Amino acid sequence: MVALVRTVAYLGLDARSVEVQCQLAPGLPRFNIVGLADKAVGESRERVQAALAAMGLALPPKRITINLSPADLPKEGSHYDLPIALALLAAMGVTDAEQLEDYVVVGELALDARVVPSPGVLLAAIHASEADKGLICPAAQGAEAKWASDVPVLAAPDLLGLLNHLKGETQLAQPEPGEIDEPAPGPDLKRVKGQETAKRALEIAAAGGHNLLMLGPPGAGKSLLASCLPGILPPLTPGEALETSMIASVAGTLEGGRISRARPFRDPHHSASMAALTGGGLKVKPGEVSLAHLGVLFLDELPEFQRAVLDSLRQPLETGEVSVARANAHVTFPARVQLIAAMNPCRCGHLGDPALACSRAPRCAADYQSKVSGPLLDRIDLHVEVDPVSAADLALPPPAEGSAEVAARVAAARAVQTARLEGTGARTNAEMDGDTLEAHATPDEAGRKLLLQAADAMRLSARGYTRMLRVARTIADLAGAQQVGRIHVAEALSYRRQPPRA
Numbered sequence: 084m085v086a087l088v089r090t091v092a093y094l095g096l097d098a099r100s101v102e103v104q105c106q107l108a109p110g111l112p113r114f115n116i117v118g119l120a121d122k123a124v125g126e127s128r129e130r131v132q133a134a135l136a137a138m139g140l141a142l143p144p145k146r147i148t149i150n151l152s153p154a155d156l157p158k159e160g161s162h163y164d165l166p167i168a169l170a171l172l173a174a175m176g177v178t179d180a181e182q183l184e185d186y187v188v189v190g191e192l193a194l195d196a197r198v199v200p201s202p203g204v205l206l207a208a209i210h211a212s213e214a215d216k217g218l219i220c221p222a223a224q225g226a227e228a229k230w231a232s233d234v235p236v237l238a239a240p241d242l243l244g245l246l247n248h249l250k251g252e253t254q255l256a257q258p259e260p261g262e263i264d265e266p267a268p269g270p271d272l273k274r275v276k277g278q279e280t281a282k283r284a285l286e287i288a289a290a291g292g293h294n295l296l297m298l299g300p301p302g303a304g305k306s307l308l309a310s311c312l313p314g315i316l317p318p319l320t321p322g323e324a325l326e327t328s329m330i331a332s333v334a335g336t337l338e339g340g341r342i343s344r345a346r347p348f349r350d351p352h353h354s355a356s357m358a359a360l361t362g363g364g365l366k367v368k369p370g371e372v373s374l375a376h377l378g379v380l381f382l383d384e385l386p387e388f389q390r391a392v393l394d395s396l397r398q399p400l401e402t403g404e405v406s407v408a409r410a411n412a413h414v415t416f417p418a419r420v421q422l423i424a425a426m427n428p429c430r431c432g433h434l435g436d437p438a439l440a441c442s443r444a445p446r447c448a449a450d451y452q453s454k455v456s457g458p459l460l461d462r463i464d465l466h467v468e469v470d471p472v473s474a475a476d477l478a479l480p481p482p483a484e485g486s487a488e489v490a491a492r493v494a495a496a497r498a499v500q501t502a503r504l505e506g507t508g509a510r511t512n513a514e515m516d517g518d519t520l521e522a523h524a525t526p527d528e529a530g531r532k533l534l535l536q537a538a539d540a541m542r543l544s545a546r547g548y549t550r551m552l553r554v555a556r557t558i559a560d561l562a563g564a565q566q567v568g569r570i571h572v573a574e575a576l577s578y579r580r581q582p583p584r585a
Contacts, residue, residue: 289315
């Protein structure tokens, strides 16, 4: 007899169907797991055997073979424990094999037969919903699983409780969807003294989803400005919140099934590796650029990152996704992020200050800033210099306008973009391309002449020219203008900085 239980294998944000097949055959007692299983799956033998022993059951003295089909698909993770145990129990006749055909099963087993959480339950629930099946998962992740449509969920606290439910002796309660967390208040722009140009650039970046680079000396407020950005961004829509939660589920960071409407804000240290930033590792996991999907990726001290690590962001910034290719897997994660970067003008940080600058200026500035490649800088729409703040500025009272007022203007501009871009696949002006860009961001005659003159004088690439049009469109949206004009193009060009020459 062969007992079958359905489960899934995770490849990026894609859940692939897997059959767990269990056969009990005469022969010397052995317990084999086949089907391209990794070490965590291979160790399921010990966990399953210990869990059955905790329930007072012993393995039959037969040759036990567990096949994970399709056999050429890599199987990774501990979520195969529960489907392997149920397939074995069905083959032993302890539970009904036909009843299990209506469910997709995921979950890790503890040695005392508890069903403990494992990453990716939300993806498994969505897969079960598409296959018109129910889901059996750990009790701690029932709330997470219920976000996937109206899929029937059996959230089992332990293996014995699940078996009793399947036999009809007890009833497991249906879990409720997890709570939706509203964005928590962060630093307010009222804390920023002076820096009006930088605050204006931050507002434009938030309104259009544009990438922003802040360049200035230490202590000028670059990190504070970046930390204020989430407070002026609109909250995630329900669909976007589910997208980001799927990534968090695969990464194992979705706690208690709680879905947040706050946009992700990730700020990795400059010692981060390429795998940490773009994803990868022995078990391919999403990196920082994917964990920041639909949110903000803040890179402080930009030139201190390894150059190869920074250049690995070039494709995600352009396409909105990152493809991780390994010998045993090719995985694609979404990575539609807003890059906010900050850097000092030179290694000492005091370029332009005769009293503090080093003796190598301005050569040191060219050497330091050249650590960031030109193609990466070309993908950053807004470049703004953040000047040092004097003691007189710090003594001034807080500005009258804070994050709430700026957020209202950003929300109004985003609403205009949502209506304009409906049905195009783009969410913000920063994602406009092709016919959409030509139809909605073409400036008037005066603006067109100015842009062409500036493109020739500044040696703008085709990408830089397109990005200037997108920024000008956002500035026009903030001003409530129907068409992009010369004044909007002029302001957009003012944020396009040329790299220093040695």
